[in-house]
Amino acid sequence: xxxxxxxxxxxxxxxxxxxxxxxxxxxxxxxxxxxxxxxxxxxxxxxxxxxxxxxxxxxxxxxxxxxxxxxxxxxxxxxxxxxxxxxxxxxxxxxxxxxxxxxxxxxxxxxxxxxxxxxxxxxxxxxxxxxxxxxxxxxxxxxxxxxxxxxxxxxxxxxxxxxxxxxxxxxxxxxxxxxxxxxxxxxxxxxxxxxxxxxxxxxxxxxxxxxxxxxxxxxxxxxxxxxxxxxxxxxxxxxxxxxxxxxxxxxxxxxxxxxxxxxxxxxxxxxxxxxxxxxxxxxxxxxxxxx
Amino acid sequence: xxxxxxxxxxxxxxxxxxxxxxxxxxxxxxxxxxxxxxxxxxxxxxxxxxxxxxxxxxxxxxxxxxxxxxxxxxxxxxxxxxxxxxxxxxxxxxxxxxxxxxxxxxxxxxxxxxxxxxxxxxxxxxxxxxxxxxxxxxxxxxxxxxxxxxxxxxxxxxxxxxxxxxxxxxxxxxxxxxxxxxxxxxxxxxxxxxxxxxxxxxxxxxxxxxxxxxxxxxxxxxxxxxxxxxxxxxxxxxxxxxxxxxxxxxxxxxxxxxxxxxxxxxxxxxxxxxxxxxxxxxxxxxxxxxxxxxxxxxxxxxxxxxxxxxxxxxxxxxxxxxxxxxxxxxx
Numbered sequence: 001x002x003x004x005x006x007x008x009x010x011x012x013x014x015x016x017x018x019x020x021x022x023x024x025x026x027x028x029x030x031x032x033x034x035x036x037x038x039x040x041x042x043x044x045x046x047x048x049x050x051x052x053x054x055x056x057x058x059x060x061x062x063x064x065x066x067x068x069x070x071x072x073x074x075x076x077x078x079x080x081x082x083x084x085x086x087x088x089x090x091x092x093x094x095x096x097x098x099x100x101x102x103x104x105x106x107x108x109x110x111x112x113x114x115x116x117x118x119x120x121x122x123x124x125x126x127x128x129x130x131x132x133x134x135x136x137x138x139x140x141x142x143x144x145x146x147x148x149x150x151x152x153x154x155x156x157x158x159x160x161x162x163x164x165x166x167x168x169x170x171x172x173x174x175x176x177x178x179x180x181x182x183x184x185x186x187x188x189x190x191x192x193x194x195x196x197x198x199x200x201x202x203x204x205x206x207x208x209x210x211x212x213x214x215x216x217x218x219x220x221x222x223x224x225x226x227x228x229x230x231x232x233x234x235x236x237x238x239x240x241x242x243x244x245x246x247x248x249x250x251x252x253x254x255x256x257x258x259x260x261x262x263x264x265x266x267x268x269x270x271x272x273x274x275x276x277x278x279x280x281x282x283x284x285x286x287x288x289x290x291x
Numbered sequence: 292x293x294x295x296x297x298x299x300x301x302x303x304x305x306x307x308x309x310x311x312x313x314x315x316x317x318x319x320x321x322x323x324x325x326x327x328x329x330x331x332x333x334x335x336x337x338x339x340x341x342x343x344x345x346x347x348x349x350x351x352x353x354x355x356x357x358x359x360x361x362x363x364x365x366x367x368x369x370x371x372x373x374x375x376x377x378x379x380x381x382x383x384x385x386x387x388x389x390x391x392x393x394x395x396x397x398x399x400x401x402x403x404x405x406x407x408x409x410x411x412x413x414x415x416x417x418x419x420x421x422x423x424x425x426x427x428x429x430x431x432x433x434x435x436x437x438x439x440x441x442x443x444x445x446x447x448x449x450x451x452x453x454x455x456x457x458x459x460x461x462x463x464x465x466x467x468x469x470x471x472x473x474x475x476x477x478x479x480x481x482x483x484x485x486x487x488x489x490x491x492x493x494x495x496x497x498x499x500x501x502x503x504x505x506x507x508x509x510x511x512x513x514x515x516x517x518x519x520x521x522x523x524x525x526x527x528x529x530x531x532x533x534x535x536x537x538x539x540x541x542x543x544x545x546x547x548x549x550x551x552x553x554x555x556x557x558x559x560x561x562x563x564x565x566x567x568x569x570x571x572x573x574x575x576x577x578x579x580x581x582x583x584x585x586x587x588x589x590x591x592x593x594x595x596x597x598x599x600x601x602x603x604x605x606x607x608x609x610x611x612x613x614x615x616x617x618x619x620x621x622x
Contacts, residue, residue, distance in 0.1 A: 053465060070468070078466040084458030088308035089301050100297035101467040140463075 001028035003065075004148055004179045005050065010059035012045050012203075019045040021203035022059070027148075027196075032170070032180040034194035036187070036277075038285055042203040043183040044081055044152055050181070051078050051150050063148075074102060077141030077149040079134075081156070085125040091136050092121045095143070102144040114172055115139040116165070131162030138169055148179040156185055167193060187277035197277070201285045211277060218283060219275035221251030226260070227269045242282060249275070294469055298477035299484075306447070306485055316485075320439040320493045327435075328428035328501055339400055340380070342372040345387035353411045355385075377422030378589075383408075391416045397423060425589055429504045432497065433584035434557035436490050437577050440516070441523050441551065443489065445544050447482045449527030453540040456531075456622065465621040475619070479524050486520045487513075506591030512584060515597065515604075519580035522604045525611035526576060532618035551575045556582075579604050 006026040012019045020042040027033045037043050048054040050061055052068045061068055063075075085094055092108070095117075099105040112118055115135045120128060128136060134154050141149050151170070155163040163186070170193055174180055184190055190197055191211050198208040207214055228246040236259070239248040250256040253272065260267065307313055339360045344367060349355055355362060363381060365372045367388060375381045376393055382400040384393040392412055394401040396419045405417070452475070455461045464474055491513075497503075505512070527544070534540045554561075554568060555577040561569050572578045583600035586592035594601070 051466060053462065073466065073468045078463075080459060080462060080466070082459060083463045084455075084460050085463075086301055086305055086460060088305045093301060093304065097297040097301045098467065100293045101469050 004029040006062045008060040011057045013057045023205045030177045031195040034190040034197040035183040037200040041201045075147045077146035079137045079141045079151045081152040098140050105143045111139045151182045206284050224248045225271040295477050299481045302481035320435050323435050324497045339382045342381045342384040354407050379424030393418050437580045443486045444523035445527040448524050449530040452531035453534050505588045507587035515583045518604050522576045522608040525608050528615035532615050551577050
C-alpha cells in the first residue's frame with residue numbers, strides 16, 4: 001500500500017513545554033489511522049501540525065511524498081475538535097458557502113445523503129444538537145472529495161446512539177477509499193474503525209500497530225480482576241492495583257485461581273476478562289483514557 | 292469571486308437575521324436625532340445676539356448695552372458674521388466703520404430690533420439679508436450618522452473578526468483554500484453594504500419629518516459617506532489583526548471611539564475649543580466625515596472645498612489597510 005502521509009521527528013514546543021516531542025509515523029493510503037492518548041497527550045497538536053494549521057518547531061510533514069503546500073488544502077477535509085459555525089445562517093447556507101471555496105465540490109444532495117442532513121438542512125447552525133453538529137461538520141470536511149480526512153475527537157460528548165451513527169458515516173467515507181486520521185478517547189471506537197493505532201502520551205509515541213497485534217504483544221492470556229480490599233499483602237506475579245481492584249494478568253488461569261483459593265482470598269466480585277485496548281492503554285500510560 | 296460573494300452573503304444574512312443588532316443599528320441614531328431635535332427646539336431668541344465691527348460710537352445708554360442683548364465682536368472681514376445672520380445665528384450686525392447695519396428679513400427678531408435700535412442707529416444705512424436658520428438638528432444629523440457609522444464599522448468588522456478568531460471560525464477558514472484577503476475583504480464589503488444602507492435609511496427616515504437643510508449635492512454626500520465607511524472599517528481591522536480576547540477588543544475600541552465621538556464635534560462645535568484639541572481631532576476619520584458632510588449640507592460645498600477631507604480620509608484608509616494587513620494573523 002502507498003503511503004499517503006508521513007511525519008518525521010515532529011516536535012512542537014510552547015516555551016519549556018514540549019507538547020509533541022519527536023514523533024514519526026506513516027499512514028497507508030485508504031486506511032483508517034487512530035491516534036490515541038489521554039487528555040494533554042499531544043494528539044491535537046500533532047494532528048494540527050499534519051493539517052498545516054500549526055507550524056512544527058521542528059520535523060517534517062509529507063503528503064504523498066512532498067511537503068504540504070497550498071494545494072494540500074484542496075485535497076483534504078478537516079474537522080476540528082471544536083469549531084464555531086457562523087451564526088444565524090442555516091446548515092444549507094453554510095454548506096453552500098464552503099462549497100464555493102473548492103474547485104470541484106460535491107453536490108449538496110450528495111453531502112446531505114452521506115451525512116444524513118435531510119431533516120436539519122434548513123435549521124439555524126445555533127440550533128443543532130451535538131450529534132447533528134458533528135454530522136454537519138463532517139459534511140463540511142467531505143465537500144472537496146478529500147483524499148484524506150482529519151477527524152479530531154469527532155465523537156467526544158456524543159451519546160452512544162449518536163456515536164454509533166457517526167461510525168457508520170466514517171465507514172461510508174472509508175468505503176470511498178478515503179484515508180482517515182482519527183483521534184479519539186474511546187478505545188471501542190478505535191478497535192471498530194481503525195486499521196492501525198498509535199498510542200501517545202506526554203508528546204511521545206508509545207506504541208504503533210494494528211489493534212490485534214498490540215493486544216497479542218502486550219497481553220498473554222486473560223485478566224483476573226478482584227476487589228483489592230484485604231489483598232494488598234499478597235504478591236502475585238504480573239499484578240497491578242488499578243483503582244479499587246487488583247488485576248492479575250495470567251496465561252494459566254487454572255494456576256492463578258488455585259493460588260487465590262489457597263491464599264483464602266474472598267472471590268466475591270471476581271471478574272475474568274479478555275484484555276482489550278482499554279486495558280492496554282492503562283498498562284501503557286497508567287491513566288484511563290477518559291480521565 | 293464565487294468564494295467572495297458566498298462569504299459576503301453569509302455575513303450579511305448573519306447581520307440581518309440578528310434582529311437585536313439590526314434594529315439597534317437602525318433605531319439608535321433615529322432616536323438620538325429625534326430626541327435632540329426636541330430637546331434643543333427651544334428658541335434662543337430671548338436674548339438678541341448682535342455682531343459688532345469696529346469701535347462703538349453709541350453712548351452708554353444705547354440699546355446695545357441692554358442686559359438682554361449679547362454683543363459679539365468681529366474683525367473687519369464681514370463674510371463670517373454675514374453668513375451667521377443668514378443662518379440666524381446672530382440677529383444683527385453693526386459695522387461702525389462704514390455706518391451700516393444688517394438684518395435678516397426672514398428672522399422674527401428683525402422687526403423688533405429695527406424698532407429698538409431706531410433712535411440709536413439714526414443715520415446708519417440698513418441692509419437686508421435673507422436666509423433660513425440652521426437648526427441644531429441640521430447641524431447634528433451628520434454627526435449622529437457618523438457616530439453610528441463608526442460604531443457599526445468598528446464593532447461590525449473588527450470585533451466580529453476577533454470573535455471569529457476566538458471561537459474558531461477563522462481557524463476553520465484557514466483550513467480551507469480561502470485566502471485571508473478574500474475572507475477579510477468579503478467581511479468589509481458586507482459591512483459596507485450594511486452601513487451605507489443603514490445611513491441612508493436613517494437619513495431619509497428622519498428627514499421625512501425633520502426636513503434637513505441640504506444645500507450641496509446628494510451624490511457628493513454619498514461619496515464622502517462611502518469613503519468614510521471604508522476608512523472606519525479599515526481602522527477597525529487594525530484591532531482585528533491580532534487580538535484574541537473579545538473583552539480586550541471591546542475595551543480598546545471603546546477607548547478610542549469615545550474620545551473620537553467627543554472630540555470630533557458630533558454634539559458641539561469645535562470652534563472655540565483649545566487649538567491642541569482641534570489639531571488632535573484632525574487625526575480622527577470621524578472629524579473629516581463630519582466636517583465634509585456639514586460643509587456639503589449646510590454651506591453647499593462642492594468637491595473642491597471638501598477635497599482636503601477626501602484626501603485625508605483616503606490617506607488614512609491606505610495607512611490603516613497596510614497596517615492591518617501587515618499585522619494580520621488567522622490565529
